[in-house]
Amino acid sequence: MIEQLVIPAPDAIPLPAPVWLLKGLLLFTFLLHIIPMNLALGGSFTAFITDLFGRKRNSEHHLTLARSFAKMIPIAMAFTITLGVAPLLFLQVLYGQLFYTSSILMAWPWLSVIALIILAYYGFYLYSFRWERLKGARLWVVLLSGVLVAVVGMIFSHNLTLMLTPEKFAALYHSNPSGTHWNFDEPTVVPRYLHFFVASFAITGLFVVIYGLGKIKTNKAYGKWAVKYGAMWFTIATIIQMAVGIWFLLALPRDVMMLFMGQNMLATILLGLGILLPVISMMLLILAAKSEKPRALAVSGISVLALTLIVMVIMRDIVRDGYLAGKFDVFDRVVDPQWGVIAVFAAILVAGLGVVGFMLTKVIQAQLHADRIGA
Amino acid sequence: MNFPVWEVPYIGGGMLIGIIAVFHVFIAHFAVGGGLFLVLTERKAYRENNPTMLEYVKKHSKFFLLLTLVLGAVSGVGIWFTIGLVHPSATSSLIHTFVWGWAIEWVFFFVEISSIIIYVAMWEKMSRKAHLTIGWIYAASGFLTLAVINGIVSFMLTTGSWVETRNFWDGLFNPTYLPSLVARILISVAFAGVYAFLTVTRLKDEHARITVTRYSAIWVLPALILFPLSLWWYYTQIPATAQEIVGGGIEYIQTTATYGIIAAALLFVFVLIGPFWRPRAFTFAQAVVILLVASAAMFSWERVREAVRKPYIIHAYMYSNSMLVSEVESIQEVGLLQKAKWISERELTEANELKIGKELFRAQCASCHTVGGYQDVVPHLVDRTQEDLEIILSELPSFRGFMPPFAGNDQERRALAKWLMTLQPAASKGGTQP
Numbered sequence: 001m002i003e004q005l006v007i008p009a010p011d012a013i014p015l016p017a018p019v020w021l022l023k024g025l026l027l028f029t030f031l032l033h034i035i036p037m038n039l040a041l042g043g044s045f046t047a048f049i050t051d052l053f054g055r056k057r058n059s060e061h062h063l064t065l066a067r068s069f070a071k072m073i074p075i076a077m078a079f080t081i082t083l084g085v086a087p088l089l090f091l092q093v094l095y096g097q098l099f100y101t102s103s104i105l106m107a108w109p110w111l112s113v114i115a116l117i118i119l120a121y122y123g124f125y126l127y128s129f130r131w132e133r134l135k136g137a138r139l140w141v142v143l144l145s146g147v148l149v150a151v152v153g154m155i156f157s158h159n160l161t162l163m164l165t166p167e168k169f170a171a172l173y174h175s176n177p178s179g180t181h182w183n184f185d186e187p188t189v190v191p192r193y194l195h196f197f198v199a200s201f202a203i204t205g206l207f208v209v210i211y212g213l214g215k216i217k218t219n220k221a222y223g224k225w226a227v228k229y230g231a232m233w234f235t236i237a238t239i240i241q242m243a244v245g246i247w248f249l250l251a252l253p254r255d256v257m258m259l260f261m262g263q264n265m266l267a268t269i270l271l272g273l274g275i276l277l278p279v280i281s282m283m284l285l286i287l288a289a290k291s292e293k294p295r296a297l298a299v300s301g302i303s304v305l306a307l308t309l310i311v312m313v314i315m316r317d318i319v320r321d322g323y324l325a326g327k328f329d330v331f332d333r334v335v336d337p338q339w340g341v342i343a344v345f346a347a348i349l350v351a352g353l354g355v356v357g358f359m360l361t362k363v364i365q366a367q368l369h370a371d372r373i374g375a
Numbered sequence: 376m377n378f379p380v381w382e383v384p385y386i387g388g389g390m391l392i393g394i395i396a397v398f399h400v401f402i403a404h405f406a407v408g409g410g411l412f413l414v415l416t417e418r419k420a421y422r423e424n425n426p427t428m429l430e431y432v433k434k435h436s437k438f439f440l441l442l443t444l445v446l447g448a449v450s451g452v453g454i455w456f457t458i459g460l461v462h463p464s465a466t467s468s469l470i471h472t473f474v475w476g477w478a479i480e481w482v483f484f485f486v487e488i489s490s491i492i493i494y495v496a497m498w499e500k501m502s503r504k505a506h507l508t509i510g511w512i513y514a515a516s517g518f519l520t521l522a523v524i525n526g527i528v529s530f531m532l533t534t535g536s537w538v539e540t541r542n543f544w545d546g547l548f549n550p551t552y553l554p555s556l557v558a559r560i561l562i563s564v565a566f567a568g569v570y571a572f573l574t575v576t577r578l579k580d581e582h583a584r585i586t587v588t589r590y591s592a593i594w595v596l597p598a599l600i601l602f603p604l605s606l607w608w609y610y611t612q613i614p615a616t617a618q619e620i621v622g623g624g625i626e627y628i629q630t631t632a633t634y635g636i637i638a639a640a641l642l643f644v645f646v647l648i649g650p651f652w653r654p655r656a657f658t659f660a661q662a663v664v665i666l667l668v669a670s671a672a673m674f675s676w677e678r679v680r681e682a683v684r685k686p687y688i689i690h691a692y693m694y695s696n697s698m699l700v701s702e703v704e705s706i707q708e709v710g711l712l713q714k715a716k717w718i719s720e721r722e723l724t725e726a727n728e729l730k731i732g733k734e735l736f737r738a739q740c741a742s743c744h745t746v747g748g749y750q751d752v753v754p755h756l757v758d759r760t761q762e763d764l765e766i767i768l769s770e771l772p773s774f775r776g777f778m779p780p781f782a783g784n785d786q787e788r789r790a791l792a793k794w795l796m797t798l799q800p801a802a803s804k805g806g807t808q809p
Contacts, residue, residue, distance in 0.1 A: 006716050008377040012699065013471035013541070022474075075492055078444055082488045085452060086481050092459070092467070093474045100463035104381045107460045114453040121445045173379045174719045177737065179460070341475040341543050345482075352482035356489045359509055363493055366501035
């Protein structure tokens with residue numbers, strides 16, 4: 001008869017690295033992935049609203065900012081995908097038994113991600129390259145692309161929560177093996193998704209603040225306006241995020257929730273920080289928006305939020321392993337590290353970052369040169 | 376067996392991978408060869424002080440970005456998604472063996488994406504020397520991603536000494552690594568020219584158009600002359616069973632290979648008499664025809680390369696239905712129902728025989744076969760009795776060449792045969808039922 005809990009056996013080939021290393025890379029590369037992801041997702045909706053406002057009120061500032069968004073979003077999209085590949089790789093090597101199974105159960109929605117990303121991506125390029133020619137129609141292009149990216153995020157939330165509940169696998173599969181399941185009956189799937197969605201507006205707001213700080217030198221009025229505008233988005237999103245965060249916490253299964261309520265010291269401290277740090281960050285940014293010299297305040301506010309992101313990524317991992325407690329232990333694996341290959345990877349990573357750094361200095365040199373000529 | 380099998384109607388999972396993979400390789404090979412094309416053409420334009428050629432390569436780079444960065448990169452992720460869905464066990468084995476290979480490839484990919492964005496954004500905004508440097512970085516990183524992924528893809532057919540040593544480098548630098556790499560580089564270079572034809576007809580200045588058209592043809596022709604040599608080298612390195620399959624062991628694969636050779640020859644002739652010989656009369660329609668013929672050649676080559684791996688997905692290690700070579704015997708002893716994870720019942724009874732038969736089909740056959748679609752099983756049932764089917768199932772590797780053995784015991788084989796009999800077209804019912 002059907003067993004309640006069916007989880008595929010671990011791969012016959014041992015893990016090619018210690019779990020801590022793979023997990024460290026999983027969390028680190030995920031952190032790198034969500035920054036451009038937030039800019040692509042939040043950026044598209046913010047661009048839509050900013051552009052709409054600029055066109056209706058004929059506001060030069062809004063239109064200039066929206067134009068900058070249009071140039072930035074395709075690049076954010078490129079790095080969302082590039083930096084998303086790495087965590088997906090490490091997720092598969094550590095949690096493949098769960099991840100492949102949940103992906104198969106929702107195979108069609110999961111596969112549709114590819115088509116949705118391609119469509120959204122071309123929409124973003126259309127918004128960028130056909131800015132003048134599309135006129136008002138460009139608003140609908142960027143909004144549609146934003147919605148598609150938002151749907152992709154929702155599919156990810158479904159798959160990555162479904163993989164945490166292997167007790168559902170067998171029954172779902174035997175009811176229908178065609179890969180058309182979702183995970184709507186998971187109580188956290190909506191607040192979890194919203195937690196990402198709302199965060200993207202906060203991160204986009206901070207991006208606008210950084211952008212504004214850079215513009216103050218050449219165009220003081222516009223730069224200061226952008227700092228204020230970004231801080232406003234950040235503040236509104238962060239306040240909403242508090243409510244969503246509480247909803248998410250309460251929706252967690254009791255055992256997992258209790259980890260953050262004193263049962264696990266690290267988890268509890270992280271939750272405290274996760275509430276406290278954004279509040280500090282928000283206050284610093286409100287002060288920055290009102291200040292004549294916003295740089296120092298804004299930079300400290302952004303740094304505090306960078307810490308918050310790290311805290312959130314670790315909390316997310318604690319939730320994951322908390323869900324799986326008693327069913328799947330990620331550390332329970334045969335390990336046979338390929339240290340030689342790992343060393344080669346490390347060397348190539350350093351070299352690769354060096355090359356990208358070199359290219360960026362070339363870009364900055366060229367821009368400084370152009371500024372000098374312009375002045 | 377270890378993972379649930381996703382039922383893909385009509386086309387089957389294998390074909391789904393094929394569609395997405397071929398789509399990806401068209402663009403990925405172009406991205407690799409095209410990088411070299413961009414930077415060399417840019418350099419040529421500077422050296423010859425040719426502003427129209429420079430204008431052309433600038434426009435071509437934008438087309439290149441939109442094609443490779445979006446369709447190329449995302450469809451590459453698409454292959455990953457699809458193989459995880461259709462062949463989770465094989466994907467898992469590959470990832471456990473090569474996670475650091477992929478991690479290395481990812482670094483090159485990161486550099487590749489960064490450099491192409493900078494290259495396209497910075498035309499005339501940085502010094503020519505700096506811009507060429509970015510172009511070279513792009514070309515090199517594109518080539519390096521190919522150098523890594525080629526090791527993993529070729530490994531699946533020629534696992535070589537890895538099967539014994541389980542050593543990463545033995546797997547990566549396997550017997551077909553080099554011939555496959557050379558073949559793919561030649562394809563990349565040829566594709567750079569083939570895609571250049573698409574944009575070159577837009578050049579308004581006639582003199583420049585003729586120059587660049589002929590120049591692009593020179594990317595295609597030498598690569599096509601060398602390609603058969605690399606293919607022959609590749610052929611000498613593949614396992615004997617693979618040579619047998621392409622030599623006629625499986626008829627439709629031999630046919631596909633023949634079409635591939637014809638398409639490659641046609642491509643050579645078209646490029647020779649079109650853009651090379653008569654660049655002035657070269658049109659966009661001709662460019663599209665050339666792209667289609669090149670795609671047909673490419674499709675055949677990838678299709679044959681995938682098919683000659685039969686009956687394995689990872690040669691000599693895992694069968695194409697995800698059974699490990701090492702576990703088949705023990706499954707045949709105790710029965711699949713005792714070992715498989717995604718079967719709804721553990722006991723075979725007369726009442727559930729058909730239901731289990733269907734689930735056995737899903738577990739062992741559905742990764743390649745469909746009912747009524749691509750690789751249809753139904754035609755193979757015509758004029759068979761249940762007894763025939765049971766005998767065929769017990770001797771699959773010899774009866775139906777290049778299929779994995781049935782991993783299950785006698786009762787399970789009977790249940791599968793019984794369910795297969797229900798699919799038999801009414802008109803062709805075989806002799807008397809046992």
